Amino acid sequence: MGLKMHQSMFGKKNIRASLVTLVVLTEVLFFVLSHRIVDEANSDIEITEQNIxxxxxxxxxLEMLRLNGLYRGLCTGELIKESDFRLASESCVFAKNNAQQQxxxxxxxxxxxxxRKAADESDPLRFFELVNEWNSVVTSKLDQIYRESGLILNxxxxxxxxxxxxxxxxPRLIDKTGIIRGQQALLKAQILDNDAFIESKTLVNELQxxxxxxxxxxxxxxxxxxxKLRFNKIAANLQQYSKDLEASYSGKRVELATDxxxxxxxxxxxxxxxxxxxxxxxxxxxxELEFEEGLRLQESALFNKYLILLLVQTTIILIYIKLFWLIRAQEDAVQRAEMSASGMADSVRELREARSKQAQLFSIVSHELRTPLSSTKMIYDDIGIETLDEYGPMLRANNDAVLAILDDLRMVVDPSKAKDxxxxxxxxxxxxxQTLKSLDSLLKRQGVQAHLSYDTLSGQEMLFNTGALRQIVTNLVKNAAIHSEGANIWVTLSGFEDTPAKASMVLRIEDxxxxxxDDQKHELFNAFSRGDTKADGTGLGLxxxxxxxxxxxxxITCFDSERGGVGFELRCKLEFYSKGLDQAAKPEFSASQLEAALxxxxxxxxxxxxTIQMLTKSTLTKAGASVAVCDNGVAAMKAFKLDQFDLVLTDAMMPEMDGYQLCVALRGAxxxxPIIAVTAATIGDEQERLLQSGANKVLSKPLSLKELKEYLLTWESQQ
Structure with a gap:
């Protein structure tokens, strides 16, 4: 008895070592993933800063281009009149100094x-051409900045x-208009001849x-x-200007254009x-306004990602604290059971009390663990963790694995209510x-070869719980692969027809x-019984x-196999499938119906x-619903009296007024x-209590939007 108790309760030392390994692995993956997320956000911020x-x-x-244009326009006119910068007007000198200072x-x-060549030039035409050439240098530099700053790729x-x-x-519109304007002055002074018309017409086309x-x-x-309104006016003036220029260039001789x-x-x-x-x-x-606003939003998004990562990290830590606490609580329960086993009657009473307390403990622990796990899962869904990095799917898998363990514990506490x-x-x-194929990787790691054989009858369609059969095969094959220390596993399925409607099926799994x-076989199917295996495990599979x-x-029976190891034989009576048996099938809804359900x-x-408040509200809002969030039943009743609601979602365990009391109060009002309870308390009689209190449906956390929509559509179709 003492040896068995020592080996049970999650395999104490093994589970502790596994948890420590999982903690280290999770922290490493979290560190890598968080750095990847932050680096991507910082990269976006750097690009925006480059744009700015x-x-x-x-x-x-651009200011240099404008000042150069002013300098070119004023001083070209002065050189036409004086042919010497020393005699230029104050406006020309002022424009030159401004352009030079820029x-x-x-x-x-x-x-x-x-x-310097342009500043020393006294010929008006040559001065005009040199400034044009300088402005081309400036516009080229603007092109370079546009490419190198990333503006071209925004x-x-x-x-x-x-x-x-x-x-x-x-810049080009300003410069080309300035060039055309200067040409008018040179034409007026008859410095440009008729051949300049060709260049001017080209510039007009480029302007348009x-x-x-x-x-x-x-x-x-x-x-x-x-x-848009402002530029439309400018564009209208530019187009009119182009037409006027075209009209002035329509002749073949400059004399056709008057002063x-x-x-x-x-x-x-x-x-x-x-x-x-x-x-x-x-x-x-x-x-500048748009890029600065974009930078502010990116910095805000980075801050929010830091908060989410901090929340995920805190949730992970809380989960592991709860798991270690659960292990310690179970060890204490074992020690108390060992100490109280002095008499048969006392032993039975103590075990019954321990089972009752265990059920209460598992119920509380399930609620406390499932709540942060649900938060983590919803956060993973919201940030699309599978797409972020190769480690994202691993983090989700760890989260789902712990939720699966909680479902197994539910089977231990109350098997009759654990699965439909x-x-x-x-x-x-x-x-x-299909189940054997899903276990290929495990069998290869263990160095075990699986052999499957079945007869014609077992290949016909029948009505049965496919999930239950899949789980039975999975657990038996995994146990044989991990604990038997054998090299082969044989899976045989056969059957014979009892009546035209029913058949007897026999499944044998041997290693x-x-x-x-023999002295351990009668305890094989007890919870936490692990025999003399040295491999890790919880003792829940059988x-x-x-x-x-x-x-x-x-x-199901256990027997010594002729192949050298142990065998399990499962015997069932199943009905043959026919379409007439499918009348009460679950209603199917189209994608459009599900899309519009909320x-x-x-x-x-x-x-x-x-956290559950924030994530659930976000999920429901994205689905098109309007959500009023309350912290407890008292606040929910106040909100109910002030507004009309189509649907109520409630947690079970809340302060001041819990979900059970809220259901009763809502029905009384x-x-x-429909009232749908969404709870982490999935172990024990919580579901029955909620239904008795007035809830129409009980869903487990994290909330499945698909399940919620399907139930709501079903409920509406029955009204």
Whole structure:
């Protein structure tokens, strides 16, 4: 007895070592994953900062382009009149000094020899050409900044359109209009001859092309109505200016354009340049505002990711603390049972009390563990953890594994309520074969070869609990692979027809391992019984099989196999499947029905755990529902009296007024809609108590949106 008790209760030392290993592995995976998430967020922030730097770097160059244009326009006119910069007017000198100061204050390393040549040039045409050449250098630098700062690759269509206008199109429109304007002065002074008309016409065509491209960029976005209105006016002036220029260039001789016409075109170009410069300032302000807002949102998102990672880390720590506490509690229970086993009567009484306390303990522990586990699972769903890294699926698998252990504990406490005996039509042989294939990796790791054989009858469709059969085969084969120390496992399925409607099926699973001593066989199907195996395990596998066999109405026996190890034989009577037996099948709903199930629904949600509140509300809201969240039953009743609700979701364990009391109060207040309890207390009689209190349905945490939608559609179809 003492040896058995020492080996039971999760295998004490083995489970502790496994938990320590799992803690270390989880922390390493969490560290790698969190760094990956943070690095990606920081990368996005760096790109936005580069974009902002591109706008900041373009601003002084655009100003240089404007000042150079002013310098070119004023001083070209002065050189036409005086042919000597020393005699130039104050306005020309002022424009020159401003342009030179902008050059000297520039952070870019320009070759200033071209600038000095223009400043020393006295011929108006040559001066005009040198400044044009200098402006080409400036526009090239703007192109370079546009590419290197990442503005050209910005994924946001609106920002990309504005950035192209600011860095590429507007500088060229300003410069080309300035060139055309200067040509009017040179034409008026008859310094340019008729051959210059060809170049001027080309510039006019380029000007019209730039206007069209700018209009297309603004039209491609639904934003910036003020900017669109402003540029449409400028575009109209530019198009009119182009038409006037075309008219002045229609003749073959310069004499066809009068001085009055040329003066008007010069002033018209000046006005458009001023409008374009002011519009460039407005675009710059809009871009800076948008990128700074984007940077703020990215930094806020990074902060939120830090919070989520901290919450996940805290939840993981709490889970392991609870698991270690559970192990310690079970060890204490074993010691107390050993000390109280002096007499048979006292032993029976103590064991019954221990089982009752164990059920209460498991119920509380299940609730306390499932709640943070559910939070973690919902967080994983929300951030799409499978897509983040190769370690994401591992973290989810760890989470699901602990939830599966809790479901197994539910079988230990109350087998009759642990699983629904749902039947479906399937071929027994196909279920067994699929189950063996799912265990391929385990069998290969253990160095075990599986052999399957079945007859024709077992390949026919029958009605039975496919999940129960799958679990029985899984547990028996895993036990043989891990604990038998054999090299082969034989799985045989056969049957014979009892009547035209029923058949007897026999499943045998045998190995060639070390076998099981006779004095241990009668304890094989007890919970936490592990025999003399040295491998890790909980001792629940065969216990669960016994409960599943009882559910199926079958018999299972253990025997010494002729193949050298131990064998298990399962005998069942199954019905042949026919379509007439399928009348009461579960209703099926289309994807569109499920999609619309919660849209427009008013939901009252009572839950005291803040993380579950936040995640569940987010999930329901995304599904189209309007959710009122309350911390307990008292707050939920106050909200119920103030508003109308289509559906109530409630936790079971809450302060002040729990879910049981809330169900009673809602029914007493006349609420006739569905009440669905979503609880982590899945062990014990909590489900029956909730249904008796007035709940229509009990779902386990984490909330399955699909199950909720299916039940709601079923309930509505029955009204």
């Amino acid at each position: 730097g591109g706008i900041d770097g373009s601003q002084p160059l 050059l000297l204050s520039s952070a870019f390393d320009f070759d200033r020899e071209l600038w 994924p946001d269509p609106s920002r990309h359109s504005l950035a192209e206008m600011y860095s590429i199109l507007l 092309s730039g206007v069209r491209r700018s209009l297309q960029l603004l039209a491609s976005t639904s934003e910036y109505d003020d900017l 009055k016409d040329l003066s008007g075109l010069f002033l018209q170009g000046t006005e458009i340049i001023n409008d374009l410069s002011l519009f460039a300032v407005e675009v710059e302000s809009q871009l 005996n749902k039947t479906s039509n399937a071929k027994p042989a196909a279920i067994v074969e 060639d391992g070390k076998g099981i001593p 216990f669960i099989i016994r409960e599943l066999v009882d559910m199926l109405g079958c018999d 849209k427009g629904k008013r939901i009252l949600f009572a839950e005291d755990q803040l 006349g609420f006739e809609g």
